Amino acid sequence: xxxxxxxxxxxxxDSQAPAFVGQLVESLNWGSDAVxxxxxxxxxxxxxxxxxxxxxxxETVGFILSAARSGMWAVHLTIIPQDAGERSxxxxxxxxxxILCQAVNTGPQALRAPGGVRVVKAQADRxxxxxxxxxxxxxxxxxxxxxxxxxxxxxxxxxxxxxxxxGNSQTQTAKALGVxxxxxxxxxxxxxxxxxxxxxxxxxxQLNQLLIG
Numbered sequence: 306x307x308x309x310x311x312x313x314x315x316x317x318x319d320s321q322a323p324a325f326v327g328q329l330v331e332s333l334n335w336g337s338d339a340v341x342x343x344x345x346x347x348x349x350x351x352x353x354x355x356x357x358x359x360x361x362x363x364e365t366v367g368f369i370l371s372a373a374r375s376g377m378w379a380v381h382l383t384i385i386p387q388d389a390g391e392r393s394x395x396x397x398x399x400x401x402x403x404i405l406c407q408a409v410n411t412g413p414q415a416l417r418a419p420g421g422v423r424v425v426k427a428q429a430d431r432x433x434x435x436x437x438x439x440x441x442x443x444x445x446x447x448x449x450x451x452x453x454x455x456x457x458x459x460x461x462x463x464x465x466x467x468x469x470x471x472g473n474s475q476t477q478t479a480k481a482l483g484v485x486x487x488x489x490x491x492x493x494x495x496x497x498x499x500x501x502x503x504x505x506x507x508x509x510x511q512l513n514q515l516l517i518g
Contacts, residue, residue: 306358307365307512308383308405310412311372313353314421322353325377329355350409362509362516366448369422370505373452374463379415382448383408384426384441384515400430407432420452426515444511451504454497462496465489469498 311329313322326349333347333355347357359365365382372378385404404427411432415423424445425432435441458466468478475493479486493499 306385306387306401307362307516308356308358308385308408309347309365309368310350310354310356310381310383310408310415311378312381312413312416314377314379315416317353317377319352326352326355329378333357350412354409354412356405356409356412362512365512366505366508369448370451370455373421374455374458376456379413379418379421380423380452381408381412381415382422382424383432384424384512386427387516403430404432418449420449420456422448422452424448440515444508444515447504447508451501451508454501458496458498459492462492462498465492466496466498469493470502 313325317325330347330349347355350356359368369380369382372380383404385401408425411425415421422445423434424441425434426438426441428438433441435445465478465482468481469475473481475486475489479489482489
């Protein structure tokens with residue numbers, strides 16, 4: 306499981322926090338065609354915090370980048386390997402509840418992390434970070450870098466990139482946006498669009514491998 310614990314940015318006052326938390330939970334749990342998809346389940350774990358998981362590593366990486374771009378949420382990603390060892394079903398459920406509770410308690414640490422994202426994984430009965438689990442280092446650093454790129458990309462660059470992702474060529478995108486093909490190319494290059502998509506794909510592969518153990 307890839308558990309996401311999201312904490313509201315400090316610039317959002319407590320008086321507004323419940324509304325933002327409620328909106329996010331509702332949007333992520335809204336039917337199979339919503340952002341979260343059929344395999345998602347999210348809930349509020351505090352007035353400034355939401356926790357849950359998505360159906361796949363691809364969706365998880367994409368959502369983290371969207372959260373980073375919004376500038377409203379810090380993301381604490383907890384990798385929970387599929388191998389439960391010799392535990393019974395009841396023991397596994399209890400273990401998962403304890404790990405998720407630890408993620409809730411440590412989730413706000415992401416507010417101080419580069420790019421607003423922190424990556425940990427469940428090891429035995431505790432959460433470990435990249436100082437203990439060295440295989441997390443490249444994943445966390447890459448995700449932090451990607452989140453920083455997302456936050457700095459212009460709206461025009463994001464718009465062009467999403468149209469490219471939807472299957473349009475640069476020429477088709479330029480026509481739809483009413484600009485030249487050279488302008489579209491410049492926007493994509495300035496926002497490191499192609500490079501960031503390759504990095505996102507690599508991240509999803511690495512996360513899947515860690516889940517398998």
